[in-house]
Amino acid sequence: MKRYLYFIFIPFLICSCNKEEFEPPFNNQEFYQNHEAANWTRDTAKEHLQGKWELVYIYCCGFGESNNWSAIDDGYFELQFEGDSVKVFRNNALDQTQYWKFDESFETSFDLETEDPISNTFGTMYFSEDYMLFNGSPSDGSDNYFQKVE
Template identity: 65%
Template sequence: MKNTIPLFLIAMILFSCKEDEVKPPFDNIEFYENHEAANWTKETAKEHLQGKWKLIYIYCCSMATSQEWAKIEDGYFELQFDGDSIKVFSEGKLEQTQYWEFNEHYEEVFYLETAEPISNTFGTLYFSENYMFFNSSPYDGPDNYFEKVE
């Protein structure tokens, strides 16, 4: 009887907690098209980055066996761009401040360069209005979607 109760509870949790699939408020094809249509330069992209951005979705991973969207709670992870500095907030607390720039090895592609790595900022950076995402490696990295809040 002792073994039956834990198994019953586990089964109830697994079968009763299935949520509808999380969907973001945008389509990636439209996102790419908006980015391309804006003809971003490093100067206009730097200007657009200024302000506060909150992480809103993570998509993992297009080539992995498990592909799913995860909606992120408000205040979990935020970036504050102020000129050439970036502040990283986790759960409302300032975690780090450092200088940033775009990687100069690429002309029309934006990669954020910092002295120390910042989680959720790996890969190519794209914009679509007041959203941005870091498109990580399609083989092993998640895509991180942000919304501008200030």
């Protein structure tokens, strides 16, 4: 009887392990290489941030049970940088406005510092053309990928 159960469950296991489900939408090695090649400074990074950024992908919890990529619906979460302020939009509605700056603790990395925490902005920022990554995974958070839309 046990043998028959194995034959019933094996096809389900094989089908549930579809390799395409685990392919990331970004090649992170290229993402980091593009960031390094651009030789960002605080001034050039601040200038590049100006405008609206839409959250497009989240990679969650590499060590947890939900180790996966998620595409995000249009308008779900956006950041709009205007000088030293950042507006946060949730579901196309303004949620909050705060002043921001780069954390001065690390000279060569960019970490967003605001008075109150803003979700999806935890970790070091990296840029690759019109994409931005908040890399939260080194401290067991999620990686949040934004695309510049304006």
